[in-house]
Amino acid sequence: MKRHIIICDDDSVMIEAMEKVICGDAELEIVGKGKNGVEAMELVRSKKPDLILLDLFMPVMDGFEVLSSINRNYQQENRPKVIVVTGIARDAVISRIFELGADHYILKPIRSHVLLERVHEVLDGSRPSSAAVLPEDLREARKYTEDDGGIERVTDALLRLGIPVNLNGFQYLRDAIMIAAERPQVMNAVTKVLYPTVAKMNNTTPFRVERSIRSAISIAWNRCRESVIERLFGGTVDPERGKPTNSEFIALIADRVRIRQRL
Numbered sequence: 001m002k003r004h005i006i007i008c009d010d011d012s013v014m015i016e017a018m019e020k021v022i023c024g025d026a027e028l029e030i031v032g033k034g035k036n037g038v039e040a041m042e043l044v045r046s047k048k049p050d051l052i053l054l055d056l057f058m059p060v061m062d063g064f065e066v067l068s069s070i071n072r073n074y075q076q077e078n079r080p081k082v083i084v085v086t087g088i089a090r091d092a093v094i095s096r097i098f099e100l101g102a103d104h105y106i107l108k109p110i111r112s113h114v115l116l117e118r119v120h121e122v123l124d125g126s127r128p129s130s131a132a133v134l135p136e137d138l139r140e141a142r143k144y145t146e147d148d149g150g151i152e153r154v155t156d157a158l159l160r161l162g163i164p165v166n167l168n169g170f171q172y173l174r175d176a177i178m179i180a181a182e183r184p185q186v187m188n189a190v191t192k193v194l195y196p197t198v199a200k201m202n203n204t205t206p207f208r209v210e211r212s213i214r215s216a217i218s219i220a221w222n223r224c225r226e227s228v229i230e231r232l233f234g235g236t237v238d239p240e241r242g243k244p245t246n247s248e249f250i251a252l253i254a255d256r257v258r259i260r261q262r263l
Helices: 012-023 037-047 063-073 091-099 112-124 135-146 150-160 168-182 184-201 206-223 226-236 246-262
Strands: 003-008 028-034 051-055 081-086 104-107
Touching: 003 012, 003 037, 012 028, 012 112, 028 037, 037 051, 037 063, 051 063, 051 112, 063 081, 063 091, 081 091, 081 112, 091 184, 104 112, 150 168, 150 246, 168 184, 168 206, 168 246, 184 206, 184 246, 206 246
Parallel strands: 003 028, 003 051, 051 081, 081 104
Antiparallel strands: none
16 A cells, blocks of 8 residues: 655745655655645645655745644644654754654755655655754764855855854744745745744744844944955945845845855
8 A cells, every 4th residue: 555645845846856756666655745834734634645745944834843743633643744854954953853853855856866765764664753863863863964165165255244143143044045045935025924923943932043133134234344244245245335235135145045055
């Protein structure tokens, strides 16, 4: 009998890519697809899948909330298995998803053989559920997601702008920029999706995230030389007009990261 899987991701291209891989395995069947956490929970109730491939960063209801909802509403013997699909390999994020009951995780960009290996590992129980985040897993994850230098470029840009690394706003900005680089559409929902996501990653509130980012950008604009701003942003920012908004700042650096990744 085929094992039933649902996919939940707000990126239709990602859904299509995962669906193509899963459908190529005779033992697996896609029984539902959703674009946010609310749709995911509806599919869990109606389709009773064996496994969910779950994105973390989605509108309406994100992956963290889906994991929490499954924990509240399903006993261990009845709950579906969950593999989180994410482009963020920070220790705190990976640890948090396991605390909430995830059975495994896969890092974007997804490699076909890794997806199938993870799915069968989790469904067959050959890997311990909530496997504790093994140090070697995290090292591999961090290396894989940072091979393209994205996080190093973001860190370097923030340091060159004079933002102190010990500020909360530094970490919040870096997380927000990395999420926006992976998912440009999140910039259409900064207050509803991006800030809450960064807040969950750092165990704080969306209000504090927004305020800390705004403060960090103010420090950068007061400290930084115009020549550095010009090198980082080109003609997209006019220092005389005043500092950019949080959204403008995040989008500008995230765009530079995406451009570099394509080169």
